[in-house]
Amino acid sequence: MQCLHSLFGAQLPHTLKLKIFLVDDGCTDGTGYDVRETFPEIKVIQGNGSLFWAGGMRMAYEVAKKFKEFEGYLLLNDDVELKPDFFNRITETREYCTKKYGKGGLYSGSTMDKHSSQISYGGNLLINGIDSPAYRLLEPTNLPQPCHLANANILYVDKSVVDEIGFFDDHFTQSFADYDFSLRAFKAGFPVYLTPGVCGFCEDDHGNNWSSSKNLKKRIQYLKSPTGLAYKEYLYYGKRHFPEHVRRMHFKVWAKTLFPSLWRFKPKQVS
Template sequence: MITIVIPVHNRKTLTQQCLGYLAAQTYRNFRVIVVDDGSTDGTSQMIQDEFPDTLIIRGTGNLWWTEATNWGIRFAQEHPAPGYEEHFILTLNDDTVVRPDYLQTLLDTYEQHKPCLVGSPSADVNSPEKLRFAGTHMELWFASGRDAAADYNYDYNELLRRTDFVQSDSLPGRGTLIPMSVFDKIGLYDSKRFSHYMSDIEFSVRAKKAGFPLIISTKSMVLEYTDATGLFLSAKEKETWKDFVTSFTSIRSPTNLTVRYNFALAHGKTKHLYFLVDVLRISMGFLKRKYLMAK
């Protein structure tokens, strides 16, 4: 049994589409929990009307991604579906598109590498052949890791031609299959230190340290609406110094300094040095983009 946990907030159309793709899955032993964190656009009513089998948990509007996901996982722990020997959590975002065989390919990969966590490669919905994610090579000494997608020239077809799976050093929460036993061993997502961004990365690094391999199922592609996700500076046509400063403080930013610092203390092997190098890397990336825009 797969319990799919989807945190949502005021994105009714995206949520509707995501649930529609899940309804078309060939693998049928699953249930969906939507944690609606204070939506005011009629999201919950739409779900009740169009997807009545979906369980809705209503939040306060202050949960953000991490605690909203934890609410769904806790419900699954406290209310396991009877009659199944194995139980999984699939974390998923509502701004995603998946194929009808998505759940089946995740499970097939799990069976080949179990016990493990199984993640998904991703691409933008407008450029489905251009890989955005296919795993990471994470270096925890001096924050100098890189994306595994570069190993395949960011080409999804090349990834499919060359391998069925990729071993990764971290996994995002957008499309990750997790055996319930992992939560029993290492706990839930850390919502105190990572309220929105990097809780998924931190959790997966923690899981790998506990002995669970992190595997990318190359056939389990997730297409995402990247423009609808968080605060991404590089997606802007004209990136300003104000944007740069805001990215260091916004809860919706993956480069929030508090979050990066907390990760450095939790998993960086050089702690404060890791954090300083990480900030320098982010800053140099911004300066490089400014230089290229000025040319």
């Protein structure tokens, strides 16, 4: 609900017409009901309880696409609190990219963790070139910045992008869907950018990207879980974008599973 209140309280252009689609994938805390009561103009879509994050985004997009033809799509996570001027930053980036490239693209807004005051999500740069999976999270500046991997916590998608490359790949249920999507857009020649400044607040809830359980069976379950290391999806992502590094990626996730203590002091942002 906080995300919706911050969206409706934001500084939006009077000419902007929003239609909001929200997926309720079996929520048990009554959020779906509260949304219907508080914001009757929102289209609440009922999921089957097994969509996960990427599946929910795909469902919302498919319903929106059939509803009418939109100029663009704003993807938001429900745990994001938007800053009042967030759309001004997206607009600035859109105008910058249109002038520089003559086309629209993907514009990711940085979020800050309120507890740590650190940037939690936004745009990421592949640090060893487009053919290597290692990346780092960008710090926002006062100007739009090009990036390779865009988090979809706050992500504006120009219609031209999905018209050409489609939306989130069906192979992804939770992780990597937004990274794969933004890399496909980048490789197709669309600008993928981080907006200036901070667009909102969102807790960095990923924690360690390995299981520290003493039980090996549980660590292997975490390796294969869509909300864990998502082993099959991670390798699919690697084979598509970084084929020369797949063997190393395979080794790394198994090393995290078999010897988690080795990863305790590894940089979190580098994959």
